Amino acid sequence: MEEEAPMIARDLILASIRNALAVTGQEAPRRRIVAERLAAHPVGVVPARGTLAPRQRLALFARMLEDAAGTLASVDSVDDVPAAVGEFLRRHNLPLAVRRGEDPVLAAVPWASERTLEISIGASDGEQLTSVSRAFGAVAETGTLVLTSGRDNPTTLNFLPDNHIVVLDARDIVGDFETAIAQLREKFGAEALPRVVNMITGPSRSADIEQTLILGAHGPRRLHVIIVGEP
Amino acid sequence: MSNAASSSRFKDNVRAALADAELQSALKFVEVNFIARRKEVADKLPEFEALRDSARDIKNHTLAHLDLYLEAYEQRVTAQGGHVHYAVTAEDARRIVLELCRKLGAKTVTKGKSMVGEEIGINDFLEANGIVPVETDLGEYIIQIRHEMPSHIIAPAVHLTKAQVEADFRRVHTHLPPDRSMAEPEMMLAEARAVLREKFLSADVGITGANFLIAETGSSIIVTNEGNGDLTQTLPKAHIVLASIEKLVPTMEDVAQILRVLARSATGQEMSVYTTLSTGPRRAGDPDGPNEYHVIILDNGRSAMLGGEFRDMLRCIRCGACMNHCPVYHAIGGHAYGWVYPGPMGAVLTPSLIGLDKAGNLPNASTFCGRCEEVCPVRIPLPKLMRHWREREFERHLSPATVRAGLKLWSFFARRPRLYGFATRPVAWLLALFGRGRGRFSWLPLVGGWTRHRDFPAPQGATFQGQWRKRRR
Numbered sequence: 001m002e003e004e005a006p007m008i009a010r011d012l013i014l015a016s017i018r019n020a021l022a023v024t025g026q027e028a029p030r031r032r033i034v035a036e037r038l039a040a041h042p043v044g045v046v047p048a049r050g051t052l053a054p055r056q057r058l059a060l061f062a063r064m065l066e067d068a069a070g071t072l073a074s075v076d077s078v079d080d081v082p083a084a085v086g087e088f089l090r091r092h093n094l095p096l097a098v099r100r101g102e103d104p105v106l107a108a109v110p111w112a113s114e115r116t117l118e119i120s121i122g123a124s125d126g127e128q129l130t131s132v133s134r135a136f137g138a139v140a141e142t143g144t145l146v147l148t149s150g151r152d153n154p155t156t157l158n159f160l161p162d163n164h165i166v167v168l169d170a171r172d173i174v175g176d177f178e179t180a181i182a183q184l185r186e187k188f189g190a191e192a193l194p195r196v197v198n199m200i201t202g203p204s205r206s207a208d209i210e211q212t213l214i215l216g217a218h219g220p221r222r223l224h225v226i227i228v229g230e231p
Numbered sequence: 232m233s234n235a236a237s238s239s240r241f242k243d244n245v246r247a248a249l250a251d252a253e254l255q256s257a258l259k260f261v262e263v264n265f266i267a268r269r270k271e272v273a274d275k276l277p278e279f280e281a282l283r284d285s286a287r288d289i290k291n292h293t294l295a296h297l298d299l300y301l302e303a304y305e306q307r308v309t310a311q312g313g314h315v316h317y318a319v320t321a322e323d324a325r326r327i328v329l330e331l332c333r334k335l336g337a338k339t340v341t342k343g344k345s346m347v348g349e350e351i352g353i354n355d356f357l358e359a360n361g362i363v364p365v366e367t368d369l370g371e372y373i374i375q376i377r378h379e380m381p382s383h384i385i386a387p388a389v390h391l392t393k394a395q396v397e398a399d400f401r402r403v404h405t406h407l408p409p410d411r412s413m414a415e416p417e418m419m420l421a422e423a424r425a426v427l428r429e430k431f432l433s434a435d436v437g438i439t440g441a442n443f444l445i446a447e448t449g450s451s452i453i454v455t456n457e458g459n460g461d462l463t464q465t466l467p468k469a470h471i472v473l474a475s476i477e478k479l480v481p482t483m484e485d486v487a488q489i490l491r492v493l494a495r496s497a498t499g500q501e502m503s504v505y506t507t508l509s510t511g512p513r514r515a516g517d518p519d520g521p522n523e524y525h526v527i528i529l530d531n532g533r534s535a536m537l538g539g540e541f542r543d544m545l546r547c548i549r550c551g552a553c554m555n556h557c558p559v560y561h562a563i564g565g566h567a568y569g570w571v572y573p574g575p576m577g578a579v580l581t582p583s584l585i586g587l588d589k590a591g592n593l594p595n596a597s598t599f600c601g602r603c604e605e606v607c608p609v610r611i612p613l614p615k616l617m618r619h620w621r622e623r624e625f626e627r628h629l630s631p632a633t634v635r636a637g638l639k640l641w642s643f644f645a646r647r648p649r650l651y652g653f654a655t656r657p658v659a660w661l662l663a664l665f666g667r668g669r670g671r672f673s674w675l676p677l678v679g680g681w682t683r684h685r686d687f688p689a690p691q692g693a694t695f696q697g698q699w700r701k702r703r704r
Contacts, residue, residue, distance in 0.1 A: 009317035010305075013476065013530045017298045020538030025298050034299040034481075037292075038447050041482035044285045047278045047491070064501065101518070123518040126432055142502040149520060156519045159461050177487035190483070191307065193448050195513060195520050196465075199506040204458040207498070208370035208386060209416040210393050211260045217369060218424060218431075219458025219505070 041190075043178050050141040050176030054231035057140045061173050062227075064143025068202030069215060070223040074170075077229060078105065081167055082114035084226045088165060089117075089130065092222065098165065099124060100132040103152035106167065123154035124161055131157035132165045135225075136187075137172040139180050142201055145225065146180050148188075149196035158198055164220040166200075170231045234352035234380060236585050238569030241592035248563040249684050257392050258564050261383075265555035268499025269606065279495065286489045287610045290546035293479050294537060300446040300479045301528070307449025311511030313524040321351040324529045328353055328438070328471060331525055332362050335469050337435035343453060343460030344368040345440030346384055346549055347473040347529055349571040350584070353438070364438075365430045367459035369423055376403045382565030382573065385497050385551040390564045393419075427459070437463035437521065441474040442548070443489070444526070447482040450508040451526060454493060456500075461507055469523035470509070476533050477545040483508075489548060492608035497550035532584050540619050544579050546609040553603035553613060559596050562684065568593055575603035579616040587620065591629050594620035648696075655694055663692040 018025050052060060062072055073084045089096050097118040100106050111119050124131060133153045137146045145166055149155045158164060174180050188194060204219030215221050237244060248254055273279045293300055305315045318324035324347075332340060340357060342348060342364055354364045354375065366375040370388035374381055376399050381387030388396070397413045400422055413419050439460050441451040451472045453460045464470040480486050494500040513520035536545055554560040554574025565573030570590065572580050578593040594617040603613040624630050625638075644651040666672055666689025674682050681687065693701070 009319050009323060010315075012319050013317050013528070013534060014298050014301065016530065016534035017301070017476070017537060020534055020536075021295065021298070022538075023298070025302075030296060031299060034296050034303065037481050038303060041447060041484045043484050044289070044488040045278050045281045045491075047276060047282075049276075068501070068504070126428065144502055144506075149517065150514070151516050151518055154518045155461070155465050159458050159465065177490070178484055181483045181487060185483070190448050191310065193450060193508065193510045195510055195517060197450075197508040197510075198461070199502075199508075200504065201500075201502040201506075202504050204456065204504060206369045206420060206457050208368070208373065208388050209391075209396055209419055210257065211264050211386070211389070212416045214417050214420050216424070217420060217457035217459065218367065218427065218462055 046176050046178055047141055050139075050178075052140065052175055057175050058170060058173055058227070058231045061138055061140040061143055064140065065202070065225060066143075068143050069205070070143065070202045070225060072225050072227065074227045078109050078167075079113070081109045081226055081228065082111050082117060085132065085165055086114040086117055088163075088224050092163070094130055094163060097128070098130045098132045099128040099157060099161070101151060101153045101157060103134045105134050105169075106132060109167075124156040126160045128161045130163040130165065131161040132167060133157050135166050135168040135172065136197075137174055137180050137183060138168055139177055139199075140173055140175050141177070144199050144201045146184075147198045147200065148184075148194040149198075150194055155196050155198065158200065159219045162216070162220055163222045163224065164203075165224045165226060167226050167228060170227050170229045173231060234349060234355070234571055236570040236581075236589055238581060238585070238590040238593055239588075241567065241569055241596065244567035244569055245563050245596075248567040253392050253395060254390050254564050257390050258561060261389060261555060262561045265499065265552075269496060269552060269555070270499075272495045272499050272501055276491070276495070279492070282488060282491045283608050283610060286492050286548070286608055287546060289480065289485045289488055290548075290609050293481060293485075294477065294542065294545055297476060297479060297537065300481060301476065304444055304446040304449060304479060307446070308511065308526060309449075311449050313449065313511045313526060316525060316527045318527055318529045318531070321529070321531050324351045324473070324527050324531075325353060325356045327527050328473075329357065329360055329362070331469070331471060332357070332436055335436055335523070337362055337469075339430065339434045340364045340436045340438055341430055341434040341463045341467065342366050342371070343437070343439035343455065343463040344371050344387070345438065345473045346381075346571065347440055347475050348438065349381060350531065351473070351529065353473070365427070365434070367427050367431065367463055368455070368457060369420065369459075372423055372427065373399060380566065380571055383551060383554060384549050384572065384574075384576075390566060431462045431466050434463075434467045436469045436471060437465075437467040438471045438473060439464050441472050441478050441526075442493070443480045443486050444474055444478045444528075445480055445483060445486060445508070448508070448510055450510040452486065452506065452508050454490070454503045454506050456498070456504045458505055461505055464507075464509060465520055468521060469525065470512075470521040472509075472524075472526040473529070474526060475529045475531065477547075489608075493548055493550055496552040496606065496608040536583050541579065541583055541616055543611050544576070544583065544616060546611055547576055547580070548609060549576075550608055552606040552608065556602040556606050558598055558600060558602075563596075568596075575613040575617070576611070579611075579613055579620070582620055587623060587627065588629060591620070591624045594618075594624070652694060652696055656697070659690040659694050660692060663690045666690070
């Protein structure tokens, strides 16, 4: 009985939609149109600002990120990441401790070079003040980071700590959302996206009290991006 | 927090809203902030108008093939280990949520912002059944502790002043020192953050809405700024998504098109802070995320709208631009509309969902200035749709006798152009004479009810017909 009810509702809704559209759902041309669109996923209007050359793309990403109240540091290689993390933590008087996932790029960072920096690995339980993630990529047109869930970069690290540091390879910055989507599809397949894809544009905020914009609503108060290398 | 509609008492609601000094003080921010911000970001994107066309076309295409996209979506969700539940009515949706919560042994439920949640009155229902729902969006949290409905679809507490929020926090957060300072909104936010952080970590189930459902991938999407929606769906053992049939979009590329007009139209941001695609439950090896992922797809009258003249309304992406630009909303706020969807989109949608007999006044609450349609990111012809409702209201004899008598009188003159001109010419001339100085009247005999809350513009001197004749010469 309990299992039956949902099927009835499903059929009722589909029948009601088909009745309203005056279709049966069996029309071959309609089915073809839908199948083709899902398979071909055509690209629509892409803003010109999303199609810049690598150097300008990086500059646009930096500008849009800062407009969204994110901050930024540039380093030559992953070897310089620990110093950049230490610099950020000291600047904000934060404890020299970060939590990260098992991402191979982050695992290859020579963390010991920043001697007093304490590193822990795993998801967040809300006790950590600062986390470090590696971005899957970033979109220049709006200064948006793209992060994917899993053991390498647990989702809780993006939301529970007060400060979120994101390591981003300069070559992973793309111009527009469509390119980022194509890369996701290429890496995971459209039928097997990671459990969560987070697109993050700046630190958490709210304007719910008299429309006064305040940073750090429920997610991180600070979003700091360390860009590694050249585009 | 009952979501029983008071739309039938619209006129009383309006009178109360106009006389409410705190509401009027809070509302002035709407007109100033939202309009300027939207314009600024829209002007910065040369492709904005083309993207609006694209968003409209995607929605139209999806609606025309909705049955097939729904089937494709369901198949993908199931393949990823998620569950899709269908709800014909609000009652069905409530029952499904409760059954899931009971099966999971849930005592506390955190909630991200969901207009479908408001539509089905889920909070009241869960509470009545012994489950504690906690709204986690700051604005939604504020109205929950005030037992109110949202007054705006993206800024639910926009009708409140800082002082009112402070009073509510002092009333409810009794575990905190009574002499603490809350002089700045930052302090109130910090307080809410601390209170809600505990709820996030202890909740059994997280319920969110969905801005989109993607047929291609079986993903649901939430678009937020605070990060509360993400904590809501990540930390508990189960994530329940409340969505309605028109949230379907074919592909990720299609979502990219609509996202480019959503935040810009809503808050005037280039992009909201968090756009999250969720696909199924926690995977093998995942260190966090919910073990169960359920999507409840609500119809509640929408499929019937597909076949009629209100189909365009199903394109709505709930950005709130129409109310942000509406002179009627600026004057009365959202609560006067009497149900969960206010402003021009509410004036069209509410009669479809709860009936014209209960909400027939709402489509009349428009000056037909057309700004809502001008800014709508998916180009819904809102004034035209409100006009359809007015026609139906008249046809069904739902409008009051005085209105019908007035229209009859007017039509008597309108069908006799000479008589019409003869009667209106001296009035226009007199009003122009007396209104010459200021160009408007703050009071006029016989229409005091109209001029009490706004000025009456003075005519230019001649009637429209007269000016037309003169200029053609």
